[in-house]
Amino acid sequence: MALTRIGLAGLAVMGQNLALNIAEKGFPISVYNRTTSKVDETVQRAKVEGNLPVYGFHDPASFVSSIQKPRVVIMLVKAGAPVDQTIATLAAHLEQGDCIIDGGNEWYENTERREKAMEEHGLLYLGMGVSGGEEGARNGPSLMPGGSFEAYKYIEDILLKVAAQVPDSGPCVTYIGKGGSGNFVKMVHNGIEYGDMQLIAEAYDVLKSVGKLTNSELQQVFSEWNKGELLSFLIEITADIFGIKDEQGEGYLVDKVLDKTGMKGTGKWTVQQAAELSVAAPTIEASLDSRFLSGLKDERVEASKIFQGDYSTGLPVDKAQLIEDVRQALYASKICSYAQGMNIIKAKSSEKGWGLNLGELARIWKGGCIIRAIFLDRIKKAYDRNPNLANLLVDPEFAQEIMDRQAAWRRVVCLAINNGVSTPGMSASLAYFDSYRRDRLPANLVQAQRDYFGAHTYERVDMSGSYHTEWFKIARNSKI
Ligand SMILES: NC(=O)c1ccc[n+]([C@@H]2O[C@H](COP(=O)([O-])OP(=O)(O)OC[C@H]3O[C@@H](n4cnc5c(N)ncnc54)[C@H](OP(=O)(O)O)[C@@H]3O)[C@@H](O)[C@H]2O)c1
Numbered sequence: 348m349a350l351t352r353i354g355l356a357g358l359a360v361m362g363q364n365l366a367l368n369i370a371e372k373g374f375p376i377s378v379y380n381r382t383t384s385k386v387d388e389t390v391q392r393a394k395v396e397g398n399l400p401v402y403g404f405h406d407p408a409s410f411v412s413s414i415q416k417p418r419v420v421i422m423l424v425k426a427g428a429p430v431d432q433t434i435a436t437l438a439a440h441l442e443q444g445d446c447i448i449d450g451g452n453e454w455y456e457n458t459e460r461r462e463k464a465m466e467e468h469g470l471l472y473l474g475m476g477v478s479g480g481e482e483g484a485r486n487g488p489s490l491m492p493g494g495s496f497e498a499y500k501y502i503e504d505i506l507l508k509v510a511a512q513v514p515d516s517g518p519c520v521t522y523i524g525k526g527g528s529g530n531f532v533k534m535v536h537n538g539i540e541y542g543d544m545q546l547i548a549e550a551y552d553v554l555k556s557v558g559k560l561t562n563s564e565l566q567q568v569f570s571e572w573n574k575g576e577l578l579s580f581l582i583e584i585t586a587d588i589f590g591i592k593d594e595q596g597e598g599y600l601v602d603k604v605l606d607k608t609g610m611k612g613t614g615k616w617t618v619q620q621a622a623e624l625s626v627a628a629p630t631i632e633a634s635l636d637s638r639f640l641s642g643l644k645d646e647r648v649e650a651s652k653i654f655q656g657d658y659s660t661g662l663p664v665d666k667a668q669l670i671e672d673v674r675q676a677l678y679a680s681k682i683c684s685y686a687q688g689m690n691i692i693k694a695k696s697s698e699k700g701w702g703l704n705l706g707e708l709a710r711i712w713k714g715g716c717i718i719r720a721i722f723l724d725r726i727k728k729a730y731d732r733n734p735n736l737a738n739l740l741v742d743p744e745f746a747q748e749i750m751d752r753q754a755a756w757r758r759v760v761c762l763a764i765n766n767g768v769s770t771p772g773m774s775a776s777l778a779y780f781d782s783y784r785r786d787r788l789p790a791n792l793v794q795a796q797r798d799y800f801g802a803h804t805y806e807r808v809d810m811s812g813s814y815h816t817e818w819f820k821i822a823r824n825s826k827i
Contacts (some may be wrong), residue, residue, distance in 0.1 A: 350415040351375040351402055353505060355423065356433055358385040361450065361477060362423035364484035365509070367392060370399035372508040377402045379410035381424075381433075411440035418445040419502050423477075426453045434461060443469030446498040450477045452613055455527025455534065462494050462526065471498035476523075476533020478716035479511065487511030489716035490520040491536070491708075493529025511715025516724075519711040524701040531620075531695055532708060535688050538617025538631045540717050541610075542684035543581050545634035545772040550677045551585070553759060557659070557766045558669045562599045565589040568670055576678055579720030608638040617691065624694040627782075629775035630684040637771055658767025669762075675755035676773055678722075682749060683776035685726060686739035706730030740783060749780065 351374075355366045358380035366389060370376050378401055380386050386403040393401035404410035411418060418441060424433050430449055437447060447470060449458060458474030465472040476491030477484065490510045492499050499506075499522045510520035523529045554560045554568065569586035573579070593600045614635050621628035640647070689705055696703035709726040712718055729742035739745050760777055763770040782788060797803040799818040807814060 348402065348413065349375070351377045351400070351413055352415060353377075353502065354379065354410060354414045354418065354420040356380065356407075356410070356420055356437060357422050357424035357451075358389045359423070360481050361484050362421075363389045363392065364481055365421065365423060365450065365477065365488070366401055367396060367399055368485050368487070368509050369505060370401045371397070372505070373400075374505050374508075375400035375402065377404060377410055377413040379404050379407060407436050408440050411437060416442070416445070417471075417501065418442075419448065419498070420446070421448045421450050421475075423450045426451045427457070430457070430461070434465075438465075438468060438470065441470055444471070446471035446473065446495070446501065448473040448475050448492070448498070448502070449530075450475050452476070452533065452537070452611070453527075453530050454616065455530040458494065458527040458530050471495040471501075473498050474527050474530040476529050476536065478533060478536055478712075478718075480717065483511065483715045483717075487519070487715050489536075489711050489714065489719070491523050491529045491533045491711065492520070493523040493525065493527060493532070496522060496525075510711075511719075513714040516710050516713055516727075519713065519715040521704075521707050521711050523708075524696070524703050526699065526701065528696070528699070528701045528703060532692060532703070534613045534616050534620070535692050536712065536716065536718060537613035538621075538628070538691070539685060539688040540581075541614040541617070541634040541638070542631045542688070542772060543579075543681065543718055545637050546630070546677055546680050546684065546776075547581055547585055548637075549763075549770040549773050550673050552768055553673055553763050553770065554670065556768050557762060558664055558666055558673075560666070560670075562589045562601065572674055572677075575674075576722060577674065577681075577720075579722065580717060581720075605644070606641055607644050608641045610635075610638050614638070617688075620695065621687070621691050624691060624698065626687070626690050626694050627779065628687040628691060629779050630680065630772050631687055633771035633775040660765050664762075669759075672755040672759050672762075675752040676759035679749055679752040679756045679780075680773045680776035681722065682739060682745055683779045684772070685722075687779070689726070689739060704730075704734070705736075706734065738783065740780065 353369060353374055354377040355362055356379045358378055366376050366378050370393060378386055378389050383405040386405060390401055390403040393399040402413060404413060420437055422430060422433050424430060430451060430453060434447060453474055462472040473492050473494040477488050479488035487510055490506055506520045507518045510518040512518055523532050551565065554565060566586050566589035569582055573582045573586060588601050591600045593603050618628065618632050618635050692703060693705060706727045709723045713723045725744060726739065729739055729745060730736060736742055740749060756777055760770055760774050794805045798805045798815055802815055804813045804815045
């Protein structure tokens with residue numbers, strides 16, 4: 348057998364599909380998995396899906412030696428300890444100049460630690476975010492490789508072909524930057540994904556609970572929205588979901604799905620990083636909190652018995668107006684959510700000296716990944732116009748779009764509040780906008796309180812310097 352161009356270790360959902368994708372693009376690939384039945388399964392799939400050049404190995408030594416030098420192995424195993432174990436297994440057979448790529452959702456600092464450790468053995472290392480789930484991995488994901496540039500250049504030809512292809516903007520891959528930047532960007536992508544999903548769920552809730560739309564009406568509305576500025580993968584699949592009947596009973600499947608959202612951790616990391624970097628990310632945080640609250644199903648059922656009663660205003664709702672308002676509120680909220688995600692990346696990039704190109708990130712998210720959307724084109728253009736944009740909100744085009752949608756956005760949030768329907772994401776986005784756009788916030792009072800009880804000092808609007816006032820003494824004396 349001739350040597351293969353690349354290897355892939357870890358053949359669960361993502362690995363198996365990515366291996367087939369790579370082979371289909373004309374790159375012979377060796378595959379390996381700890382549990383060998385998955386190797387045979389993958390080779391069998393490769394036969395069925397067009398005799399693709401996939402070669403299976405049951406032991407790491409023959410797997411590694413089947414790859415042409417310098418060898419490149421993509422790992423797609425569970426993040427954390429399994430990655431370290433797989434590296435140890437592979438590294439025993441790799442030689443100087445070879446490269447390992449971790450394609451999992453790994454914590455970026457683990458990637459930086461491993462890159463250093465690999466360097467000591469003369470091995471190159473990349474941490475590559477892969478987005479798009481099973482379908483993306485098989486037919487074209489969005490790829491976010493970070494780490495050794497030398498390693499990236501060596502496999503660039505493969506990545507350019509394997510990634511999703513967007514007609515007007517090219518393959519959805521770019522060299523992200525040094526260190527763990529690829530994993531970090533993928534993590535924030537997932538945080539943004541949390542925000543998008545939450546905002547869509549709130550749009551659904553308002554339309555269903557206040558507007559009384561049926562599933563088939565919701566399907567029509569979301570299909571219609573998917574023809575305009577909201578066009579995106581998530582809106583498209585949401586429309587599909589509303590149309591699917593329950594095969595095991597009456598009605599629609601969506602109504603039978605338990606209202607408890609799972610998660611694997613990248614959204615939580617995003618929120619933790621936002622806090623570490625002192626970047627406000629209230630929409631993404633609200634989406635995470637909503638998942639936590641959804642998990643309290645039993646408590647919520649009990650609480651619903653305590654707080655019984657009809658919270659609806661009972662006022663008639665103009666359905667057509669509501670649908671249009673919710674569409675605009677969703678779009679405006681989404682702008683705020685992406686502004687927050689981009690600001691997290693920007694802050695980390697300057698902290699670490701990564702020099703990340705935000706416009707380029709928007710470009711590679713236009714296809715393949717879960718947050719792919721036509722709207723990302725506007726984000727790319729905004730950063731092309733001004734790479735140092737302080738906030739997406741102040742880009743002239745986005746600023747105008749927000750202004751145009753403000754009235755509808757406020758109507759939707761007020762309507763939801765008045766009807767007892769929670770819209771934490773939309774409300775958080777609106778509060779973010781309302782805080783960001785004001786030249787004076789009540790922070791003066793908070794700072795005065797801090798100085799009162801903790802002598803933390805304050806600055807003045809009319810004089811420079813740092814001040815402290817004996818608030819307590821003055822207040823006590825004035826009471827006598
Ligand atoms: N699923 C998705 O939609 C998706 C999307 C984007 C990114 N990701 C990320 O991509 C990576 C792979 O995801 P996945 O869903 O395909 O698989 P997964 O369920 O996260 O992991 C299963 C794979 O890890 C291997 N593994 C687990 N523990 C191991 C150990 N101690 N030593 C060696 N191998 C070990 C398994 O081998 P055995 O078969 O021997 O158990 C199997 O190949 C993860 O980091 C995931 O977060 C997933």
